[in-house]
Amino acid sequence: MIDWVHPSFFLIFGALLIPLFKGRVQQFYVVLLPALSLLTVMLMEPGVHGVVNFLGFELIFGRADKLSLAFAYVFSSAALIGAIYALHVKDVSQHVAAFVYAGSSLGATFAGDFLTLFVFWELMAFASVWLIWSRRVKASIEAGYRYLLVHAVGGVVLLAGIIILYVTTGSIRFDALQVRDAAFYLILIGFLLNAAVPPLHAWLTDAYPEATVTGAVFLSAFTTKTAVYALIRAYPGTEVLIWMGTIMALYGVVFAVLANDIRRLLGYHIISQVGYMVAAVGMGTALAINGAVAHAFTHILYKGLLFMGAGAVIQMTGRSKLSELGGIYRYMPVTFVLYMIGGFSISAFPLFSGFVSKSMEVSAAADLHLTWIWLLLTLASAGTFLHTGLKLPYFTFLGDDCGARPTEPPRNMLVAMGIAAFLCVFIGVYPDWLYNMLPHEVDYHPYTATHVVWALQILLFTGLGFFMLVKHLGGSPKISLDLDWFYRKGAGLFMQFVYRVVVPVEDWFIQVYRSVFRGNLALGIKGLWLDKNVIDGAVNAIAAVVVRCAGALRQVQTGQLQHYAMVMVGSLLILSLYSLF
Amino acid sequence: MDIGKILESLVNNTRTLKRVSYVVLALTVAIDFFISRHHHVFFWEDIPGFSAVYGFISCVLIVVISKALGHYWLERSEEYYND
Numbered sequence: 043m044i045d046w047v048h049p050s051f052f053l054i055f056g057a058l059l060i061p062l063f064k065g066r067v068q069q070f071y072v073v074l075l076p077a078l079s080l081l082t083v084m085l086m087e088p089g090v091h092g093v094v095n096f097l098g099f100e101l102i103f104g105r106a107d108k109l110s111l112a113f114a115y116v117f118s119s120a121a122l123i124g125a126i127y128a129l130h131v132k133d134v135s136q137h138v139a140a141f142v143y144a145g146s147s148l149g150a151t152f153a154g155d156f157l158t159l160f161v162f163w164e165l166m167a168f169a170s171v172w173l174i175w176s177r178r179v180k181a182s183i184e185a186g187y188r189y190l191l192v193h194a195v196g197g198v199v200l201l202a203g204i205i206i207l208y209v210t211t212g213s214i215r216f217d218a219l220q221v222r223d224a225a226f227y228l229i230l231i232g233f234l235l236n237a238a239v240p241p242l243h244a245w246l247t248d249a250y251p252e253a254t255v256t257g258a259v260f261l262s263a264f265t266t267k268t269a270v271y272a273l274i275r276a277y278p279g280t281e282v283l284i285w286m287g288t289i290m291a292l293y294g295v296v297f298a299v300l301a302n303d304i305r306r307l308l309g310y311h312i313i314s315q316v317g318y319m320v321a322a323v324g325m326g327t328a329l330a331i332n333g334a335v336a337h338a339f340t341h342i343l344y345k346g347l348l349f350m351g352a353g354a355v356i357q358m359t360g361r362s363k364l365s366e367l368g369g370i371y372r373y374m375p376v377t378f379v380l381y382m383i384g385g386f387s388i389s390a391f392p393l394f395s396g397f398v399s400k401s402m403e404v405s406a407a408a409d410l411h412l413t414w415i416w417l418l419l420t421l422a423s424a425g426t427f428l429h430t431g432l433k434l435p436y437f438t439f440l441g442d443d444c445g446a447r448p449t450e451p452p453r454n455m456l457v458a459m460g461i462a463a464f465l466c467v468f469i470g471v472y473p474d475w476l477y478n479m480l481p482h483e484v485d486y487h488p489y490t491a492t493h494v495v496w497a498l499q500i501l502l503f504t505g506l507g508f509f510m511l512v513k514h515l516g517g518s519p520k521i522s523l524d525l526d527w528f529y530r531k532g533a534g535l536f537m538q539f540v541y542r543v544v545v546p547v548e549d550w551f552i553q554v555y556r557s558v559f560r561g562n563l564a565l566g567i568k569g570l571w572l573d574k575n576v577i578d579g580a581v582n583a584i585a586a587v588v589v590r591c592a593g594a595l596r597q598v599q600t601g602q603l604q605h606y607a608m609v610m611v612g613s614l615l616i617l618s619l620y621s622l623f
Numbered sequence: 624m625d626i627g628k629i630l631e632s633l634v635n636n637t638r639t640l641k642r643v644s645y646v647v648l649a650l651t652v653a654i655d656f657f658i659s660r661h662h663h664v665f666f667w668e669d670i671p672g673f674s675a676v677y678g679f680i681s682c683v684l685i686v687v688i689s690k691a692l693g694h695y696w697l698e699r700s701e702e703y704y705n706d
Binding site (some may be wrong): 295296297299300371372375376378379408409411413416420421424425428440491492495496497498499500501502503504505506507508511514515518519520521522523524530531 | 630644648652661677678685693697698
């Protein structure tokens with residue numbers, strides 16, 4: 043008798059069967075999987091399920107409490123919306139990758155120990171990179187490699203932290219970490235990298251704009267918010283996060299001014315928004331944690347909606363830059379209106395979902411009398427409206443006619459956007475639906491006269507500023523440097539330094555060495571004979587064996603990172619299958 | 624009614640739209656003088672219209688600082704990473 047089913051089961055193992063179906067049946071199946079996953083989450087009883095003993099470790103696959111259920115609820119909803127949005131995509135591997143990615147995110151959410159968390163954490167990185175590579179252009183392939191390498195480094199740091207934690211405490215339980223030792227900081231760095239906290243953020247804005255139209259919608263939902271969940275779980279009340287989050291909120295806003303690619307602009311606003319959540323985790327009060335969860339929940343929905351709107355524009359016009367867009371509201375009015383609902387939601391207009399969620403975090407800062415944090419977070423929210431609610435839609439849909447004559451996107455894309463837009467307004471109008479899911483008791487009332495007037499003044503006068511400065515705000519065909527410079531250009535410059543400085547210096551030392559030690563040449567010749575006949579003989583014999591083995595192994599080596607990634611994902615799948623049953 | 628037509632008529636009446644916007648801006652500040660404030664943490668929460676000023680200054684600050692950073696330091700040609 044099965045009394046508990048892991049919601050990832052449908053997404054990860056169900057996804058592997060997608061290629062068996064064709065046409066309408068396949069489309070039905072692609073919607074069915076996330077729907078079943080959502081249903082499983084809705085019906086799940088709180089408690090600890092799926093405890094497995096594996097090599098002496100107690101692995102917990104199903105810790106269901108209010109915190110994990112709230113995240114699981116929105117993750118599986120995002121998977122369903124994303125699946126509907128991608129329904130027209132013929133490339134089956136993208137569906138599989140998206141579902142394995144979403145399923146791993148749910149797996150990480152329900153993990154009760156660090157080892158299970160780690161396995162799903164890595165699976166997320168390997169599955170999601172397919173959504174970037176699947177665009178099949180040079181920029182995407184390159185950005186995908188960088189994305190994978192950065193996450194591989196983050197994964198190693200996280201694993202190191204977990205191992206140290208196990209060695210020092212004997213436990214791998216995934217709970218709040220108390221002792222500030224090496225494990226504390228290594229695991230924190232692993233989490234912060236996935237949450238895209240500067241200076242560990244550049245992978246996001248480097249890779250997301252290069253993903254497929256439908257893939258970016260999935261990417262916007264899972265990686266950063268799974269990291270927010272992990273931070274809430276392990277690091278509530280860690281004060282350093284307050285300032286890191288606030289700086290992050292501003293960092294995203296500043297770079298969004300300079301962004302010309304519409305999805306890169308939205309990517310910088312993921313960083314900005316997640317900054318609020320990270321700051322709230324640092325505050326750690328009941329209101330702040332509730333705020334972080336509520337904000338993550340609403341953010342996934344409206345950010346998905348914004349990425350869907352931007353994706354629709356890219357798909358129908360073939361253009362992605364503000365400097366090449368404009369005036370297409372006539373041809374895509376429905377897309378425009380749905381996008382604007384996302385724009386008003388992220389900007390926290392009254393009656394939209396951001397208003398009832400983000401404001402909890404800002405109020406939590408006020409309750410703690412964090413004056414500067416409060417002022418800076420409020421400033422950043424003006425920036426959110428400025429870019430996501432004004433600049434991007436103005437220069438994409440309104441503004442000067444760019445000459446493109448697109449049509450509305452396929453109906454499934456509009457339906458997915460419609461569902462997300464409905465939820466954004468629904469939560470804004472009826473926040474108790476969301477508040478009932480939050481981990482702590484909610485005693486917060488967003489719709490007071492002072493709060494509404496306050497928010498309207500901030501937003502509308504930001505709008506006034508926008509229209510006064512509008513001439514200077516259009517996109518320009520430029521890119522702005524960010525910290526990915528260090529591994530995109532810096533590595534090359536480092537190699538040049540090696541060739542131009544280190545190598546000549548080394549040569550010089552060799553010259554000196556030769557002239558000084560020439561006297562020992564006779565001794566050296568004797569040594570050479572020994573070296574040649576005895577040592578080399580042994581080495582050569584070993585080498586011959588190695589070469590023969592390598593020749594056999596070479597048959598399975600293709601030298602392509604994609605294939606290695608597939609082998610790793612495959613092995614992880616087999617491992618998780620083994621541990622589930 | 625068709626969404627496209629509504630949008631079209633809004634875009635064609637920017638002057639009316641502008642006037643309505645100014646009235647709304649003025650109203651949000653005017654209302655601020657009459658609402659009662661129960662509890663507050665920061666002193667500026669008692670100043671009517673403070674958030675209007677703060678919102679406007681925030682917007683201008685963000686634009687000016689970011690544009691300056693971009694112009695003097697961060698902006699490069701689109702081919703920068705391909706060279």
